[in-house]
Amino acid sequence: MKRPVLAITIGDPAGIGPEITLKAIESLKGRMAEGEFALVAVGNPEALQQAASVLSLPVPPVIGENELEGLEGAAILPTPAPEKKISWGQISPEGGEQAYQAVAIATRLALAKKIAGIVTAPLNKEALHLAGHDYAGHTELLADLTGVKGSVMMLAHGDFRVTHVSTHCALEDVPKRATAERISHVIDLTLATLRKMGISAPRIAVAALNPHAGEGGIFGRHDIDVTEPLVRNYVARGEKLFGPVPGDTVFVKLRGGDYDAVVAMYHDQGHIPVKLLGFTVDPETGRWTALNGVNVTLGLPIIRTSVDHGTAFDIAGKGLADATSLVEAVDYALQLAAPAAALEE
Known part of the structure; x- marks a missing residue:
């Protein structure tokens, strides 16, 4: 080669x-x-x-x-x-x-x-x-x-991988950017990248936009009206997709090996867990001494x-x-x- x-x-x-x-x-x-x-x-x-x-x-x-x-x-x-x-x-x-x-x-x-x-x-x-x-x-x-x-941002720390529907925008603009078309685009690129990395049947969770995935509509209907039918379509095509999974548990499941990647809806939702895992902090000085983690543009x-x-x-x-x-x-x-x-x- x-x-x-x-x-x-x-x-x-x-x-x-x-x-x-x-x-x-x-x-x-x-x-x-x-x-x-x-x-x-x-x-x-x-x-x-x-x-x-x-x-x-x-x-x-x-x-x-x-x-x-x-x-x-x-x-x-x-x-x-x-x-x-x-x-x-x-x-x-x-x-x-x-x-x-x-x-x-x-x-x-x-x-x-x-x-x-x-x-x-x-x-x-x-x-x-x-x-x-x-x-x-x-x-x-x-x-x-x-x-x-x-283009899509993927953050990775070893096998802890997170792609983003939106990144550098105001939080109030996220729902307008999290369209079915954009989420599908992110999912497709995530699937293709994982397969390129040798994962033949990728397992991807789509994080919910709202707390508790909307709680039956009490906290918003985006997850119910946009994400749920989208995930069903991918599952019907034979893809191993899950979601919407509440944001407060989806990354724990990713760390536990339930998924190969998570699709996050916005910048901080995806960045915080990756950076929390990646930073090594000296407890005496409070200064970070090492950082694992990679940003990949898909x-x-x-x-x-x-x-x-x-x-x-x-x-x-x-x-x-x-x-x-x-x-x-x-x-x-x-x-x-x-x-x-x-x-x-």
């Missing part, structure tokens, strides 16, 4: 992206040496050099796009140099522009099939906006760059996974950032890339 090349976009250089990128490369170097895959860090070489100095880690060589074919190990693909110096922990338009350029370059390469997929380190939404790129985050940016409408013509945390400006440049989530995101991207690679053989 051809060695897949994954791009890691280093995110906002003022955040922990450069540090976790180098830490991930270091932890994965043994697997790369065995020829399993190669990594190219897309971003500002100076930011990576600064991070390397903090971490006392080596800096991969800088290459051009024409050197991606047959890449072994790790390398850096540079973004255009920033106009002004970017400082650790400081929100700036330069940092936002660097993050944007890295994603734009990696997306172009993925669409051209010069790389197998993209793994993104965190960007800062305010910095992105200051740079003139009005996106709510990576998901919306990637949808625009690839010309796709209706419905794109390319593979994209990401860390499930932010830029952590408060610890940037201190060598404290944990790369566990980024390493897990690399593994998820490789898992999703495997079926496509097999088809090309």
Whole structure:
């Protein structure tokens, strides 16, 4: 099988992206040496050099796009140099522009099939906006760059997987967005992704929008009028769907192994359980010391996974950032890339 090349976009250089990128490369170097895959860090070489100095880690060589074919190990693909110096922990338009350029370059390469997929380190939404790129985050940016409408966010912590009907919108707008068409789209992409991951008969629960799935209509009729008939249709087609399952129990059942994934109706409903499981917190300091969890964008013509945390400006440049989530995101991207690679053989 051809060695897949994954791009890691280093995110906002003022955040922990450069540090976790180098830490991930270091932890994965043994697997790369065995020829399993190669990594190219897309971003500002100076930011990576600064991070390397903090971490006392080596800096991969800088290459051009024409050197991606047959890449072994790790390398850096540079973004255009920033106009002004970017400082650790400081929100700036330069940092936002660097993050944007890295994603734009990696997306172009993925669409051209010069790389197998993209793994993104965190960007800062305010910095992105200051740079003139009005996106709510990576998901919306990637949808625009690839010309796709209706992409879906999946958060995963091991086999604890949650996809979202809506994400970055006001809570009051969720019922209007949770249409039968949108829920079906999310279910279809979730089914397809789980099958791509080797789960031949996925079990998916659809979380209720209202408390107790509406309690017979006392707390609203969305779950009764929209979700119930939708789930029945999938079951009639032979799919293993369940729901609507009340939001206060569905994730306990997912953790217990009753389902392979849950379709959540809104951002916090799906994010809170994944992040609660993924964060490791030092009880003495109250500071998170590690984070497991991956953000996967479904419905794109390319593979994209990401860390499930932010830029952590408060610890940037201190060598404290944990790369566990980024390493897990690399593994998820490789898992999703495997079926496509097999088809090309």
